[in-house]
Amino acid sequence: MSAIDAAAAATGIDSFGLMERAGAAAAAATLRLHPGALRFVVLCGPGNNGGDAYVAARHLLESGATVALFHLGDPAKLKGDAARARAGCALQGQELGLYRPGAGDVVIDGLFGAGLGRAVPAGVAALTKRVAEAGIAVLAIDLPSGVDGRTGKVLGAAFRARNTITFMTRKPGHLLMPGRELCGELEVFDIGIPARIIRAEAGGAIAENTPDAWKAVLPAEQLETHKYRRGHLVVFSGEADKTGAARMSAASGLKAGAGLVTIAAPDAAMAANAAHLTAVMLHAIDDAAELEDWLSDTRLQTFVLGPGFGIDARARAYVTALADRRLVLDADGISSFKDDPQQLFDLFRGEPRLVLTPHEGEFSRLFPDIGGDDALGKVDKALAAARRANAAIVYKGADTVIASPDGRALINTNAPAWLATAGSGDVLAGIIGGLLAQGLPAFEAAAAGVWLHGEAARRAGKGLTAEDLAVAVLPL
Known part of the structure; x- marks a missing residue:
């Protein structure tokens, strides 16, 4: 997907426009799937997955929902599209470790997505445990944080999502166990990358058996x-x-x-x-x-x-x-x-x-x-x-x-x-x-x-x- 994103940008497609559509799709899915939520808790990571989450938080806030935002790391260090997404969100976030699950919460997980390549930090592992013990519903943006997008393996700890929203195409981690089980119900949204670019960059060597x-x-x-x-x-x-x-x-x-x-x-x-x-x-x-x-x-x-x-x-x-x-x-x-x-x-x-x-x-x-x-x-x-x-x-x-x-x-x-x-x-x-x-x-x-x-x-x-x-x- 990194290669697909780069190829899309090289053809003149606005990369922030893609992020905007991804975050809007996540927000729309959240409202549709959880109309009775008392509070939407948006977790924003240090990369583009976090950028998608900032966009989702902005849309949820504009819809009239109650939204709380928590960030991993220093958001002032965000770069590129993720920094722009954060600047467009009126919410002032808190450090991730301060979140305590409450009745009626729905968590929107935008910490890492599919690009994670190492074990999650201890604070994230502790948070996944607190959320699971509280029985809080989780909607993951792209992939539940902690799941390896290439192998489906859990990297230390991972959220168990009720729903996962991903973009353009599924990744191996969506289909391989235990990632497939941790994703819950999976939806794929088209955010505007031409299919020819996906075919050219993904190569088709790995696919679903249909x-x-x-x-x-x-x-x-x-x-x-x-x-x-x-x-x-x-x-x-x-x-x-x-x-x-x-x-x-x-x-x-x-x-x-x-x-x-x-x-x-x-x-x-x-x-x-x-x-x-x-x-x-x-x-x-x-x-x-x-x-x-x-x-x-x-x-x-x-x-x-x-x-x-x-x-x-x-x-x-x-x-x-x-x-x-x-x-x-x-x-x-x-x-x-x-x-x-x-x-x-x-x-x-x-x-x-x-x-x-x-x-x-x-x-x-x-x-x-x-x-x-x-x-x-x-x-x-x-x-x-x-x-x-x-x-x-x-x-x-x-x-x-x-x-x-x-x-x-x-x-x-x-x-x-x-x-x-x-x-x-x-x-x-x-x-x-x-x-x-x-x-x-x-x-x-x-x-x-x-x-x-x-x-x-x-x-x-x-x-x-x-x-x-x-x-x-x-x-x-």
């Missing part, structure tokens, strides 16, 4: 088609007492649009699988040699390995045999390479055809140095892992990040809280496999699969089981 990010690569629907044109997905089953996970993956791949789905199972697990399958086919595979023979059928190009499979050398041998095919590696498949991740990465060079779907623990096992680097945010970690593995990475969680080796990353936001249930990851692996089988590139298949997964959870509703989730999957 259909716009991948719909261009979806296969065209054709009347004259057959099952093999829609792809053949193979899902590997575990032993006889661990077959359910593979069946959920297989069912989900079929629902996601694969033309055929086969479960490849040990001979001892064939009966357990056969008792529960109809549209999904079965094929017996007991070892890597049998798999190699089966792979002579060149129509077999897309595989899911991991759900319920077991963590062992057999998993590594199967993955080695599949090195020239498209593969979704999940759960036990990922953990099977924890002692030598590079062995896995070396198998899948060239055009990306591997999708890895780790949760936090699996990510740390496969990428211990990246996972343990506290200086990196979730997007940074996912991108570093994608480059190292030459794979599409689905870094799972409430804020799942999908990353590509070429530097693209998408943050997913459509997953409801009730998606966190046993077997949910098996369903996701199957959906991604079904999309890979239809010819989507690895990154786009992963991103579309994560989005479909979230939509299925919304359709299934609260209290869903993994079986409910698989049934609720719809093709793109």
Whole structure:
């Protein structure tokens, strides 16, 4: 956003005009959201976020509201647009530490915004605690102070906002946890920066995961088609007492649009699988040699390995045999390479055809140095892992990040809280496999699969089981 602001100014756009519109939008939102407030308490920081807050305070005062203003640092040291905004506000502020929450207060947080790069001062940390304990509603300008706009991490302490007002476009900290939760309800206001400048400066490398990010690569629907044109997905089953996970993956791949789905199972697990399958086919595979023979059928190009499979050398041998095919590696498949991740990465060079779907623990096992680097945010970690593995990475969680080796990353936001249930990851692996089988590139298949997964959870509703989730999957 700093680059966008500078580029806008370079084209002749009045930077103070942008600040004026931002502050006016914050004031208008405050009045709309809190018509019953007895007092608006405006907290002004030492930079342009504070400038927005001074403008908001002026508009609130002119509207007839009761307004109190508190500032961080010496306001006489403000420069540029922020100094001009302060000069235009008739209120005489007090030092921030003097504020004591009162009944009927609403706090407008204009201390730091999205540009904070270090832990908040002790006085601010103490204030966030007092405000939270008093149950005072907070409206944040741009981002709750204390939240890192790049990573969503809390830098020491942060306000928990009921509403956040930001401008032109969301920042990663609005979507990544815990920032997303601390923002409350988020609104984005257009303050007059041309979209062409935002596109040119932001680059589009990091975005929200929506259909716009991948719909261009979806296969065209054709009347004259057959099952093999829609792809053949193979899902590997575990032993006889661990077959359910593979069946959920297989069912989900079929629902996601694969033309055929086969479960490849040990001979001892064939009966357990056969008792529960109809549209999904079965094929017996007991070892890597049998798999190699089966792979002579060149129509077999897309595989899911991991759900319920077991963590062992057999998993590594199967993955080695599949090195020239498209593969979704999940759960036990990922953990099977924890002692030598590079062995896995070396198998899948060239055009990306591997999708890895780790949760936090699996990510740390496969990428211990990246996972343990506290200086990196979730997007940074996912991108570093994608480059190292030459794979599409689905870094799972409430804020799942999908990353590509070429530097693209998408943050997913459509997953409801009730998606966190046993077997949910098996369903996701199957959906991604079904999309890979239809010819989507690895990154786009992963991103579309994560989005479909979230939509299925919304359709299934609260209290869903993994079986409910698989049934609720719809093709793109």
